[in-house]
Amino acid sequence: MELILKYFPHLTEDQITKFTALQSLYEDWNLKINVVSRKDIEELYLRHVLHALGIAKFISFNNGSNILDVGTGGGFPGIPLAIMFPECSFHLVDSIAKKIKVVDEVVEGLGLENVKTTNSRVEDIHGHYDFIISRAVAAMPTFVHWTKGKIAKDQKHTIKNGILYLKGGDLEEELKDYKNVMVHNLSDYFTEGFYETKKLVYLPLKYKG
Ligand SMILES: C[S@@+](CC[C@H](N)C(=O)[O-])C[C@H]1O[C@@H](n2cnc3c(N)ncnc32)[C@H](O)[C@@H]1O
Numbered sequence: 001m002e003l004i005l006k007y008f009p010h011l012t013e014d015q016i017t018k019f020t021a022l023q024s025l026y027e028d029w030n031l032k033i034n035v036v037s038r039k040d041i042e043e044l045y046l047r048h049v050l051h052a053l054g055i056a057k058f059i060s061f062n063n064g065s066n067i068l069d070v071g072t073g074g075g076f077p078g079i080p081l082a083i084m085f086p087e088c089s090f091h092l093v094d095s096i097a098k099k100i101k102v103v104d105e106v107v108e109g110l111g112l113e114n115v116k117t118t119n120s121r122v123e124d125i126h127g128h129y130d131f132i133i134s135r136a137v138a139a140m141p142t143f144v145h146w147t148k149g150k151i152a153k154d155q156k157h158t159i160k161n162g163i164l165y166l167k168g169g170d171l172e173e174e175l176k177d178y179k180n181v182m183v184h185n186l187s188d189y190f191t192e193g194f195y196e197t198k199k200l201v202y203l204p205l206k207y208k209g
Contacts, residue, residue, distance in 0.1 A: 003045045007190060008053065008084070018083045018110050022049060025109045026074070029102045035074035046194055052077030054200050055133060055164050056084050057189040062156045063087035068129040070122045070147065071095070071137030075103040077166060078133065082115045089114055091129070095121045128152040128207075135166035140174050140201070153207040160204035168197050180204055 001020050005011065011019070023044055030036050040047050055077055061067065065088040069078030072092040082090040092115060094100050100119040107115045118125060123146050132147050143165065151161050166186075175181050186198040 001045060003050055003192075004053070007050065008056070015083055015086075018112070019049065019080070021110055022079070022106070025106045029105050030074075033098050033102050035099050035102045046192060048074075048076050049080045050190060050192075051135070051166060051186070051195075051198065052080035053084060054166060054186045054189060054195075054198070055081060057186075058184060058200055058202065059131075059157065059159065059164070061085045061088045061131070065089070065130045065156055066128070066152065067091070068122075068125070068127065068132045068147075068150060069093065070132060070134040070143070072103060072117075073099050075106055077135050078115065079103070079106060079110075079112070081133065082112055083110070086114055089116070091115075091125070091127065092117045093120055093122050093125055095119070122146050125150065130156055130161050131164055132162070133164045133166075136168075140165070140171075140178065140203070144178075144203070144205075147205075149208050151205045151207050159202070161207070162202060162204040165201040165203070167199050167201050171199065171201065175201065178203055 004019050026036060026041060026044055030041055067088055067090050069092045072078045072094050078090050078092040092103055097119045100117050103117050129150055130152050155161055182202045184200045186195040
């Protein structure tokens with residue numbers, strides 16, 4: 001938890017309580033339904049919570065924003081961001097039922113009221129969102145295809161609506177067709193070695209009604 005406070009020192013008591021509760025909630029639920037590796041549970045805040053919050057270093061979502069987390073798995077990046085932005089609505093989607101079961105239990109355990117979950121492939125979700133967030137789900141061309149038509153028309157932020165994707169490694173080939181893509185190094189925000197190769201990809205997208 002100190003790690004989160006190191007980079008986000010102005011959290012409310014409620015946010016600190018919720019972030020702290022994540023450790024025992026994931027430990028308990030992971031024993032019943034394995035969705036996070038043992039090693040990752042030991043380093044939950046470094047590898048998952050802070051990683052998700054890399055998006056919060058790039059953008060502060062305005063109140064009332066609507067955000068879709070595609071392939072949320074055990075709830076990343078959606079759950080830490082829902083704690084960070086309690087006045088925004090988060091829709092967490094995963095095609096595997098047991099993962100959504102864990103997410104539902106964590107959401108209930110935290111008392112998070114701004115999270116909705118759906119057990120579905122994202123292609124079958126038909127809402128409109130200011131931002132579509134994700135980590136480690138598919139290559140960008142596939143991801144863009146899946147999320148087509150899901151970007152909201154109105155822009156509430158100084159930057160355009162679009163995709164915010166946490167990715168690692170060499171992205172040159174994967175991103176070569178996107179002229180307006182921006183890649184940010186998470187090592188600019190976080191000094192821990194884990195973030196040396198981690199990136200946040202921002203792809204602005206047009207509304208297609
Ligand atoms: C490698 S895991 C990443 C989970 C989480 N985002 C994280 O970073 O911890 C990929 C997840 O994407 C989900 N997924 C893959 N294709 C999907 C699709 N078309 N729609 C919804 N979820 C999908 C899988 O079920 C899996 O939980």
